Amino acid sequence: MKYSAIVLAVLVVAAIAFVVAIARARAAQQGGSVKMHSRIGYYGWYAAIWTLLPALFLVFVWVVVEPIGLSRLIRAELPDNFHTLNAAQRSLIVGQIETISEGLSLLDPAGLDTLKKARLGFKPMSEAQQVLKDQGIVLGSAPEGYAVTAAVKLRDAREWSRMILAGLVGLVVLAGFAYSISSIRPRLRARNFVERVTLGGLIAASLVAILTTLGIVLSVLFETIHFFKLVSLSNFFLGTVWDPRFSAAGSGGAEGQFGLLPLLWGTLFISFVALAVAVPVGLFAAIYMSEYASQRVRNFAKPALEVLAGIPTIVYGFFALITFGPMLRDLGAMVGLNIAATSVLSAGIVMGVMIIPFVSSLSDDIISAVPQSLREGSYGLGATQSETIKRVIVPAALPGIVGAILLAASRAIGETMIVVLAAGIAANLTLNPFEPVTTITVKIVSQLTGDLEFDSPQTLVAFALGLTLFIITLALNVYALYIVRKYREQYE
C-alpha cells in the first residue's frame, strides 16, 4: 500500500468530518435560537483538523522511521563478508536490493519462478537479471543470491509495515472524527482552536525556511571541516596558486594546491569593476528619476530599467562572450592595448550593467523617501535644485544609498555565469584588468562537475569555497541591513 493512498483516504474522511460537523453545528443552533460561541464554519474546520492532523503526523513519523527499521532488517539478512566491504560497495548492494524489491511487484508468476530458481542456484543469476530487465528494472551487475533473498524479505516487511500503518491511521482518524463530532456544542470554542492551529501552521512554515538555511550551512560546514582535515588551513587561505589537479575517482590524496587568494582576488577585482560601472550610472539614473524626471518619463523609464534585472545572467554571459568581449579586444587593438577576449574588464563591465537596476531602483526609492519638507527648506533658502540635491538630498539619503550599493556588491560577488563566459576559468593573480581571471563561484562549479569522488579534496574544496563566499556575502548583507536600519531612524 502506498503512502499517497493512505493520505488520500485521510483527506476524504476529513472532508466528510467537515461536512458532518457543520451539519451538527447547524442542528445545535436550533434555527438560531441558541447562540453559538463560534461561527458555523469554524466547527467544520475544528472537526477536519482533529481528523486530519493526528493521522498525518502518524504518517510522517512512519515515513521517517520505516526506512531505518527496514535497513536494519536487510543488514541482519546479509552474509558476514558484507560488513567487511567498504562504504561505497555496501551502499551499492543495498541500492541493488532496493531496486529488486521494487521490481518484484512487476514480475509475472513465471518471472518470479525464474528468480526463485536463480536464488536457489538452479539457474544462472544473469537470467534473473534479464527477467528484471524485461520489466524495466536495470541492475548494474548480476545480483548475488542473498541479495534476492533480502529483496523478497524487504518487500514482505514493507507490505506488513504499510498494513500496520493503514490500520493505525484508520484508528486515529476514526477516534479524531468521533471525538470532534461528539464534542460539538454551542459552548465549544472552535474558533480559538482553529486559530491556534493556524498560528502553529504559520510558525511551522517559518521554521521550514530557517531550518533549511541552517541545514545548508551545517552541511557545507561539515564538508568544509572534512576538507581541512585533508588540506591545511594555510594552503587554502594563504596559498597563491590554484592548481587542484584532477578530481577523477580514485586519484585521492592532497596533491593539488588550493590557494584561495587568486580566486578571492578575481572575485573582488571583477566586483570592483562592476561597482565602478554600476554605482555612478545607477546613482545618476536614480537622481534623475527621483528628482528631475516628470511623472510620465518616470512611469516608463523605471520599469524599463528594472527589466535589466530580469534578464537571465546567462544571457548577459553570452552577450559578454560573443559581442562585448571581442568588441573590447578590437577597441584595445586600435589604441595599442592588448586586451584578451575574456578579461576582467569585459566581465566586470557587463556585470556592472547587470547590477545597475539594484543600485538605481533602491537608491531611487531611498531618495524619494527623503521628506519633501527638506527640499522645500532648501529651496526656501534660495538653493538651486542641484545645490539641494548635492548638499541636502544625497547626504540625507547616503546611508541608504550605501546599503543599496552593498546589496549590489554581494550580488556581484555571488555572480557565476557572466564570469564563466566572460572572464574565463584560469585562476590568475594579476593586477592587469585586460587579462582573464576567475572567481570563487566559477571554481565551485568546475570542481563539482564531471566524474568525481565525493571525499577527495578536489571536490571538498568546493564546500570550503562556498563557505568562504557565504561568509563574505553574509557579512556584506548584515552590514548593509545595519546601515539601512540606521538610516530609517534618521528623520524620526
Next chain:
Amino acid sequence: MEHQIVQDASIAEVPVAGPTITARDVNVFYGEKQALFDVSVDINRNSVTSFIGPSGCGKSTFLRCINRMNDTIPICRVTGDIRLDGENIYDTDLDVVELRARVGMVFQKPNPFPKSIYENVAYGPRIHGLTRSKKELDELVESCLEKAGLLKEVHDRLDEPGTGLSGGQQQRLCIARAIATRPEVILMDEPCSALDPIATAKVEELMDELKANYTIIIVTHSMQQAARVSQRTAFFHLGKLVEVGDTRQIFTNPRNKRTQDYITGRFG
C-alpha cells in the same frame, strides 16, 4: 550682488513704513481647480502681517506665491501681479533662486536638515557665498542663532545634529537658518502649530524682535496669535481675500459679516 544692495538700502530706510509687497489680482489654479480668486493686498515693510482663515481658504497658497514655492508643484499655475519693492516676481527676467534668498520661509513642521546645528545655519550663506572667511561665517552663524534666541541653549553643541533638538528649538533653528541668508521678507507658514505653548511664546517674542529688521508674514490658525503678534491682518475665505486691515480694527470692528462670524467663532 544686486540684492545685497537692495537689502542694504532697506536697512537704511528702516523707519519708513510703506508696502514692500504689493499683490494685484492674484489667481492660483491647481490643475483645473482654482484655489485663489483675485487677491489684492499690500504688505507693509518692517511689520508683521498675519493671514487668518479656515482650513483650505488659500492663505498658505498665497503665502507660497510670494517666494514662488508653488513652482515646485508641477500642476500649479499663478496669474496676476506680485511686486517686491516694485519688481514683478513672476517676471521671466527674475531669477527664482535670487528671489528666495530675499524672501525666506519658515515651515509648519520644523524641517532642519540632517546636519549639525552649525551647518544648518551656515547652509544659506555658503550657497550664496555671503562670507569670505571661516571666521566671518562663524560670526554670522553665531549672530543668527543669537537673533533667533537659540545661542544660549546650543552654544556648546553646535556640532550636534539639528534634528536632535526639541521641536521649539528646531523651529527657532529654522528661523536662524532663514535669517542667515539676510532676507528682506520672512514667510512663516503656521510656524507654531507643532509647538507647545512655551515654545510658541518664544517664537512669538522672536517675531516681535525680528520685525524691526524684516517684513514678516505669518499664516496662523490661532486668532489669539494673530492678535498678539501682527500689526495687520488679512482674512481669507474660500480662496478670496475677504478683509484686510489693522489687526485691532479686524478683531474689534470687522467690516465684513463673514470676518465677524469667523473671529467670534461662529464657523471655521
